[in-house]
Amino acid sequence: MGFFNRLKESLSKTRQGLVEKIENLITGRQVIDESLYEELEEALIGADVGVETSLELMETLRRRVKEQKLRDPARLKPLLQELITDELGTGDSSLNRGGPPTVILVVGVNGVGKTTTIGKLAYYYKTRGERVLLGAADTFRAAAIDQLEIWGRRVGVDVIKHREGSDPAAVAYDALQAARARKMDMLIIDTAGRLHTKSNLMEELKKIRRVLGRELSGAPHEVLLVLDATTGQNAISQARLFSEATGVTGIVLTKLDGTARGGVIIGIRRMLNIPVKFIGIGEGVEDLQPFNPQEFAAALFD
Structure with a gap:
């Protein structure tokens, strides 16, 4: 099964919670009126698009309907798909490159799949001919270092580590020196999972x-925030606070296959203007892929 078909399958819960509701609201309606707009707005909010983003989408929809002089409610579904694609499509989802090596700092709260995401990122770039090194700067838990080493062996990349309890910045320093000495293309650094409300841990980042x-001038070239799609609107508050503290440059949205809250991706783009760079749709090593907004919208509405 190709990635697009797997993406369609993974978005089935979000599709049921959003697209099928839109279809049900439109089917059998004879006119486009204010009550229809209000019900469409409720459907967007229910899919965790977010209140403010849903209101703004509806305002844009009203304006487009008026400009195009639309009368048939059936025309609203493709128009909404177009608007959502536009929302998702602003900004560049490709990685910022620098160095060498390109340095990627990966941050996020506990439980979002951060270390697993790093392993999959390493696999993605290694299979495309990049020389990748990992840095184990999550020194709070020995298990975190062990988990990263397991991923390193699995995908065939080395891990720079210190003992549990070591200074994370010292690990990052040594990992960068090693990446330069070994002429690596990319260095991906793990950090401790932390609550975005803990200021001392944010200072460490x-x-x-x-x-x-x-x-290294310009490093880190990316600060990728891993978010769990199943947390819905809480993901947006996490993104806002991490961005303020660490200058997040991109989002990795995981666990889209297990949630009806995939609409949060639209709210993230609208509210924070941070590009979604990768999405995760399963447990497999190949189930993390660069985010393609047109492909995502097509899979959601197909």
Whole structure:
């Protein structure tokens, strides 16, 4: 099964919660009126698109309907697909490159699949001919270092590590020196899962950034925030606070296959203007892929 078909399958719950509701609202309606707009708005909010984003989408929809002089409610579904594609399509989803090596700092709260995401990222770039090194800067838990090493062996990349309890910034420093000495194309650094409300842990992330930037101009070239799609609107509050503290440059949205809340991806783009760079749709090593907004919208509405 190709990735597009797997994406369609993974979005089935979100499709039921959003697209099928839209279809049900439109079917049998004779006119486009205010009550229809209100019900469509409720469907968007119910799919975790977010209140503010849903209101703005409906305002745009009203304007387009008026401009195009539409009368048939059936025309609203393709128009909504177009609007959602436009929302998702702003911004560049490709990675910022620099160095060498390109340095990617991966952040997020506990339980979002951060270390697993790093392993899959390493696999993705290694299979495309890149030389990848991993840095185990989550030193709070020995299990985190072990998990990253397991992923490293699985995908065939080395891991730079220190002992549990070591200074994460020191790990990041050594990993960068090793990546330069070995002429790596990419260095991906794991960090401790942390609550976005813990200011001392956020300060630690800032220290890691300072150390990397001092040693290599422009580093880290990406700060990727891993978010769990099943958390819905809470993912947006996480993204906002992490962005303020660490300058998040891109989102990796995981677990889209297990939720009806996939609409949160639209709210993230509208509310925060942070590009979604990768999406995860399953447990397999190949189930993390670059985000393609047109493909996502087509899979959602197909």
